[in-house]
Amino acid sequence: MDSINQQQEEKNHEDLFGDKAGEKIKELAKDANTCFFCTSITSGKPLNTRPMSIQKVDDDGNFWFLSPEDSHKNAEIQNNPSVHLLFQGSKYSEFLSVYGHATISKDKETIKELWEPILKTWFTEGEDDPRITVIKVETEEGYYWDNKHGNAVAFAKTLIGAAIGKTMDDSIEGKLIKP
Numbered sequence: 001m002d003s004i005n006q007q008q009e010e011k012n013h014e015d016l017f018g019d020k021a022g023e024k025i026k027e028l029a030k031d032a033n034t035c036f037f038c039t040s041i042t043s044g045k046p047l048n049t050r051p052m053s054i055q056k057v058d059d060d061g062n063f064w065f066l067s068p069e070d071s072h073k074n075a076e077i078q079n080n081p082s083v084h085l086l087f088q089g090s091k092y093s094e095f096l097s098v099y100g101h102a103t104i105s106k107d108k109e110t111i112k113e114l115w116e117p118i119l120k121t122w123f124t125e126g127e128d129d130p131r132i133t134v135i136k137v138e139t140e141e142g143y144y145w146d147n148k149h150g151n152a153v154a155f156a157k158t159l160i161g162a163a164i165g166k167t168m169d170d171s172i173e174g175k176l177i178k179p
Contacts, residue, residue, distance in 0.1 A: 014174045021142070021176040025061030028096040028144055029054060031089040037065070038084040039076035039102075047084065048076055055114040061178060063098070063137040066114055068122065069106075074133060077102045083137055098142040098176070102135055110134045142176035 016024050029035070035054060038047040050073065056064040063085060067074055077083065081103065087096040111134060115127040123129035 012172055014172055015177065016174060017177045021178055022059060022061035022139075024144060025096065025098065025139060025142060025176060026057045026059065028089055028094045028146065029057045029063070029087055031094060032087040032096070035063075036086040037073065038086065039073055040080060041082050041084060048072070055116075061098075061139045061142075061176070063100075063139070064110070064114055065135040065137070066111065066119060066123070067104075067133050067135050068131045069133045070131060074104055074135075077104055077135065085137060093145075093147045093171075095145040096142060097144075098137070098139050100137045100139045102137045105134045105136070106132070107134055139176070139178050141178065143173070144176060145171060145173040147171055 033054060034051050036049050037052040038049045040048040052065050052067075052073075054063055055066055058064070081101050083100055083102045085096075085098040085100070087098075088094065089096070111127055111132050114134065120126055123132050
């Protein structure tokens with residue numbers, strides 16, 4: 001039996017490395033705004049997962065978050081800095097899975113750069129709240145699934161494919177490897 005990938009006429013797999021991987025990560029994460037932030041990565045056990053707002057994605061594909069110093073997440077990162085971030089940018093495209101290494105700091109300049117007024121909900125003393133920490137996740141590797149020509153073209157190809165009984169999916173996927 002052929003896999004769906006073998007049935008597609010178009011190129012549907014492309015691994016990206018280095019700067020190209022960083023660009024793809026930034027592109028796919030920019031519209032997501034939030035992700036599932038997973039810690040305590042241990043084989044055979046459920047991940048500790050929570051939604052997190054992304055404060056910044058830099059050009060290297062690294063992620064920046066603000067988090068309370070006394071949170072379970074921070075304690076879990078201090079115990080094991082390996083984390084997994086999961087994203088969905090839209091209903092039918094822009095899926096991203098990122099594995100990386102998290103570090104925690106209290107750098108005041110970075111807190112000021114990442115601060116937004118809505119964060120006062122969690123940090124009641126504002127950007128000078130002593131509980132604020134910065135979590136930086138340095139991407140080590142990831143995997144993406146996306147479409148190549150936008151959601152409208154992908155949807156049209158899906159409808160036509162269903163009508164004629166042929167796989168015309170417009171997807172592309174691949175590994176993302178950072179040096």
